[in-house]
Amino acid sequence: MLQIAFIRENQEKVIQALAKRNVDAKSIVEEVIKLDEQRRATKVELEGILSESNKLSKDIGELMKNGEKSKAAILKEKTVLNKEKSKKLAETADAITTELTAKLYTLPNLPADIVPVGKTPEENLNIFEAGEVPVLHEGAQPHWELVKKYDIIDFELGNKITGAGFPVYKGKGARLQRALINYFLDKNVAAGYNEVQVPHFVNEASAYGTGQLPDKEGQMYHDATDNLYLIPTAEVPVTNLFRDVILNESELPVLTTAYTPCFRREAGSYGAHVRGLNRLHQFDKVEIVRVEHPDKSYEALDGMVEHIKVILDELKLPYRILRLCGGDMGFTSALTYDFEVFSTAQDRWLEISSVSNFETFQANRLKLRFKDKDGKNQLAHTLNGSSLALPRVLAGILENYQTPEGIVIPEVLRPYCGFDIID
Template identity: 65%
Template sequence: MLQVSYIRDNREQVLERLAVKNFKQPGLVDEIIKLDEQRRSLQISSEDLQSKANASAKQIGELMRTGKKEEAEALKGQTGAWKEDIKKFTEELAAVDEALQQKIVLLPNLPHSSVPKGLTPEENEVVLENGDKPQLPANALPHWELAAKYNLIDFELGVKITGAGFPVYKGKGAKLQRALISFFLDEAEKAGYAEVMLPLLVNEASGFGTGQLPDKEGQMYFVGLDNLYLIPTAEVPITNLYRDVILKADELPVKNCGYTPCFRREAGSYGAHVRGLNRLHQFDKVEIVQVVQPETSYDVLERMSKHVQSLLQKLGLPYRVLRLCGGDMGFASALTYDMETWSAAQQRWLEVSSVSNFETFQSNRLKLRYRNAEGKTQLAHTLNGSALALPRIVATLLENNQTENGIKIPEVLVPYTRFEMID
């Protein structure tokens, strides 16, 4: 959530940056500024009357002690009228505060100055490309056919049990999944992240804190009886560990990682681009999250990006890094890098990670602060990244490593899988 004071003091810059994000309701900015002016005016009037009422109470006591009862009674009448006015101001202030809150939560985060303009994924900026695209034989299979051939994943069984987008992993497919999770967690630990195990359901306050609510209700599974949401990513519970917390400066950076299943509702669509593991409603992911001092957050973002890239390099997967354009960015993000791996059988790039800096957007909602060297509290910056999301990693590993004799397992995973080939 943007800070009202920043919007008020930087109106033109706010409008300019929102335009980069293709925000469709610029008039909201002036509505917020107007409500803020009303709020401050009411607050000043209420505080002025409260000051008069407090001074009057002391004066009444003095008049009563000196026997000036009539004057004291007259002043009591005036004080009573002031208190009625204060009550009205308080009610009006609460209503304006509520209206202001409802407006400001509709504003997305402002994009960083380096974010390119653009509306579609095709306008994202390619930052770098690494690795050689494998050349597969003409009879190479896409991962969904490989999964069936080697009895690794059963998509039809998932439909029977739950519905489309809920695959069943079997045999070496399940072991490969578990191996990747362990590998990603071990690599995160080496990079200084402390592992946490988390609830898979969160309350509304947690969804609001990280910016999923009220923006993404349609993408989240909702348990109505208990008013809880299945998590779309471990980012939500990990970041909410620090909701309403004031950290000490020497506790920063906070670095956490966690593995969870993730749940996302998406509109149904058809075609090869969503077949198999390309788009799921339930999938596994290892997430990394940092809480840092503002002046370090963009250096931290680059280090988090390099951490994700190191995982792809160790798996031997060709990849590229994209800086997302304004129109393709998430609601809460100030700057996002996407990492995509090359699917040799499908002949296209598949997104496997997003790494984002949210600056103070989440921490303002979360009331996540730290005490600086001068002893003053200020909002921290929050960042998160997929390290990594598993479905498309599995898809590209199966496709890119297929041979006539089976599917070769990357060397770094063999200690986890305890087999070198899927055959």
């Protein structure tokens, strides 16, 4: 959430920055400023009445002490009226604050200066490519055919048990899935991330804290009885570990990693481009989350990008990195890099990771602060990235490593799998 003080002091800058996201924020910013002025004026009036009431109380005490009960009675009547006024003003201030907060929740984060202008994914900036696209044998197949051929993932069985988008992993498919999870976690821990296991349900406050609410309410599975949400990513529970926390500056940075299943309704997602593992309602992902000093967060973002590059280099998958344009960025992000693996069998790029810096946007919602050297509380910066999302990584391995004899396992995964080939 944007800070109201920043909006108040930088109205034009906010409007122009959000235009980069193709958001016309002028009317909302004006409403926010108007509500903030009303809130502040109401609080000033309330403080004046409370101050007057305090003075009246002292005066009443002195009058009673001096035996001037009639004069004290007159002042008591004033305190009763002031009490009624202060109650109404407090209620008005609370109502304005609620309305103001609701307005602030509708404003996305400001994009960083280096975010490209653009409206669609086609306008994202390709900043890096690595790896060789393999030349596949004649008759090479996409992964949804390969998994049937080798009986390692069963989409129909998952459909019977739950519905479309909930696959069942079997045999070597399940072991390869587990191998990838362990490999990703080991790489993250070796890089200094602290591994945690977190709940797969979160409450409403947690979803608001990281920005899933109110922006992505329709994409999450919701348990109305307990008002809990199945997590769309480990980012939500992991980042909320630090909600309402004040860290010491010496404790920064805080690096955390977690494996969780992820649940997304993905309403309206149909067609060949989401076939098989390309788009699921339940999938596995390993996440990395950082809490950083504001002066070091973009250096940390670059470090996260390099970390994921190492993993993909070791998997020997052809990949590219995109800097997302303003129109394609997530609601909470100030800057996002997408990693995409090239699927030779599908002849298309598959997104397998997003790495983002949210600056203070989440921290302001979370009240996540650190105490600086002067003893003042400052908002921290939060960052997160997929390291990595499994479905499309697995699809890339199955398709790019297929041979007439079977699917060869990437060398780095063989100690985790316990086998070299799926045949």
